[in-house]
């Protein structure tokens with residue numbers, strides 16, 4: 001089994017890469033339907049089947065250079081220890097001026113990533129595409145849970161949320177009080193352009209880190225995830241948002257989390273691989289114009 005995104009024939013060394021795949025198969029904080037630990041390996045496997053050409057951009061995004069770090073074989077169960085390793089992995093990529101592409105794992109891995117990003121760079125917003133607000137201060141007695149990601153991120157940077165369709169009363173009240181009411185999935189489905197402009201207008205910084213929880217997508221597209229919610233984004237909704245974001249802001253890193261592969265159903269991991277490759281293409285095409 002190859003461990004390079006797109007397969008070893010299209011792998012770049014670290015020096016020649018714009019993008020560095022950071023697989024982090026950690027899912028000890030998942031509340032229900034664990035299995036996200038298998039996400040990175042399945043996505044990397046599926047990526048070997050991707051067409052290299054992006055017909056929308058009319059380029060082969062792999063020319064940007066994609067380097068893949070090895071999949072860690074064993075990770076500590078304790079969240080603080082695991083997320084410190086994740087932070088170190090992402091931080092090492094930022095340090096050499098590359099764009100980390102973190103593959104979860106459950107959503108808690110984003111806490112490690114955003115800590116690394118905000119330590120390395122200033123003027124950061126986290127754009128969270130997710131069905132859930134993940135704004136709890138603690139969950140199941142853990143402050144580093146997948147359900148607390150956005151709350152922890154708020155301690156480091158601005159947070160903009162879109163695709164949301166599930167939250168708790170406490171989280172909703174907290175968001176309202178902070179004037180952070182998220183962009184609902186139904187708003188995106190009703191008026192994609194208007195909702196996207198809303199997303200863009202809320203980003204007040206030059207730089208952006210994007211976290212994609214795969215459950216932002218409709219469960220019909222993405223059944224392989226721990227906490228699926230009805231409704232959600234269509235494939236083209238998500239691509240449109242990501243393209244506009246890459247066109248207008250400097251994306252310094254992104255992650256894709258919460259894929260929990262289901263044996264015998266292959267399209268979710270292929271969808272994830274394609275999504276990652278699309279996002280790389282958008283960033284590659286627009287980053288020189290933004291520089």
Ligand SMILES: [Mn+2]
Nearest residue numbers: 131132213215
């Ligand atoms: Mn979610």
